[in-house]
Amino acid sequence: MLVSLVNEPRDYAWGSTTRIAELEGRAPSGRPEAEVWYGDHPADPAVVPDGRSLGDWLAAEGAGTGAPLKLPYLLKVLAAASPLSIQAHPSKEQAAAGFAREEAAGVDRASAERTYRDDNHKPELLVAVSETFTALAGLRDLVATRRLLGALGDAGRPLAERLAGPDAAASLRETIAWLLSGAAQAEVNAIVAAAAQADDEEFAAELALARHLDDAYPGDPGVVVALLLNLVVLRRGEAVFVPAGVLHAYVEGLGVELMAASDNVLRGGLTPKHIDVPELVDILDPTPAPPPVLKPEVHDGIERFSVPGIADFALQHVAVHPGGPAAVNVDGVGIALVTAGEVEVEGTRERVTLIPGCAVLITPDEGAVRVKGSGDLFVATPGR
Known part of the structure; x- marks a missing residue:
């Protein structure tokens, strides 16, 4: 259905x-x-x-x-x-x-x-x-972060020193707790002021974002927390x-x-809004890592984004066009959404034409749907 x-x-x-x-x-x-x-x-x-x-x-x-x-x-x-x-x-x-x-x-x-x-x-x-x-996604490698802080001159030194411990994850956890505690406001203000003036080719985008964030949330310690994160475009x-x-x-x-x-x-x-610093720090994974960009599996022209161990969801991205995929498998209850063009989705009994922003629930008894038209179709299902 x-x-x-x-x-x-x-x-x-x-x-x-x-x-x-x-x-x-x-x-x-x-x-x-x-x-x-x-x-x-x-x-x-x-x-x-x-x-x-x-x-x-x-x-x-x-x-x-x-x-x-x-x-x-x-x-x-x-x-x-x-x-x-x-x-x-x-x-x-x-x-x-x-x-x-x-x-x-x-x-x-x-x-x-x-x-x-x-x-x-x-x-x-x-x-x-x-x-x-x-x-912004995930904590940046500390070697790179220390280079960024170096571009801030004296203002970046206290934070860099806090991040110099032998255990990178422990240093990041303790530093984030300190930044959000309220005890670091003077250091936060100094870093934000230095970022407003700094000019560094490697981290130009990160510094520009810090200025943008400070315009939106002046004095917020989150502006400095953001400098610890991977910038992803x-x-x-x-x-x-x-x-x-x-x-x-x-x-x-x-x-x-x-x-x-x-x-x-x-x-x-x-x-x-409310920030529960102790609880955030307790659930935090402070391990520095590359940006968590996810590559899809591609089969028969359909991109499938799924993550091992996550049974809650998977997402298929289908570029629908004449000569493209004619059928999309749907494992369990699915939701199909169109973001561009016009796509006809056909089940065993019904046929629905979707335009951008329109969605349809696909019941588990369908197993698969046929698609035609031209556009971008996303199909959400439970994961594996």
């Missing part, structure tokens, strides 16, 4: 006023439009043609399985015009323990001080839809994968995002 899905954009302040409207081929609303959710997450479920939420429909219909069903993933279109908060997400074990702890303490799930809103992990994958998508169709504990922040661009169905976020700066 194929079931059409619609939803309204969420108006987070960092959202673009134009990108989602342009994708959907309509006039801008005049408000920031940050995300469109295509899933059954109770915070903002998609709606099926009879007016029910997707969650209610899946509970009643079971998506062809004969039993109530809940999606293990959440598919989104994300449009950032300004930086999101620096953040990390817990592992499944950390989320279960944290959620149980806050439930036992009686912390209201809607409270701004609440850290764990569910007991699930939130690994996430983002594929660039715009020509470029800028992000994805080209259209390229992807970044963020596993548990990895600090990241999306900066600017339009993308398709797929994640485990969770709302657990530990923030680390660039936000007026």
Whole structure:
């Protein structure tokens, strides 16, 4: 069965006023439009043609399985015009323990001080839809970071000294805790001021971003935390994968995002929202590493983004065109979304034509769908 899905954009302040409207081929609303959710997450479920939420429909219909069903993933279109908060997400074990702890303490799930809103992990994958998508993802190799700090002169020296220990991960964990504690504000201010004046060919983009972040969040220690992260500029169709504990922040661009169905976020700066520093540091993976860019497997012209050990989701990207792939396998319950062109998706009984921003649920009994037309199609499914 194929079931059409619609939803309204969420108006987070960092959202673009134009990108989602342009994708959907309509006039801008005049408000920031940050995300469109295509899933059954109770915070903002998609709606099926009879007016029910997707969650209610899946509970009643079971998506062809004969039993109530809940999606293990959440598919989104994300449009950032300004930086999101620096953040990390817990592992499944950390989320279960944290959620149980806050439930036992009686912390209201809607409270701004609440850290764990569910007991699930939130690994996430983002594929660039715009020509470029800028992000910060993962902690940079410390040899390179010390070169960047060297470009800041005397202002960068205290931070470089803190990062000079023999254990890179331990040094980073302790330094991030110090930066976010409030005790380092004088050093933060000095580094930000030096970054505003510094001129370094190797790190020109990182320094320019620091100036941009300080304009958006003046005095925020997250501006300095951002200087410890890999700057990633994805080209259209390229992807970044963020596993548990990895600090990241999306900066600017339009993308398709797929994640485990969770709302657990530990923030680390660039936000007026609650930051639980001890809990962030506890769940943090401080291991420096290259940017976590994810390469797809390509079979029969279809790109498949999947990660070993992540059973919640996988994402297929299909360039649909005459002579291209005619069939797309769908393992489990799927959601198909078009971001360019016009694509006809045909199941065993229904046929749906999708234009950019339109999505359709594919029930597990289909197994595969046939596609034709010309455009970019993304198909989310459970992982392997």
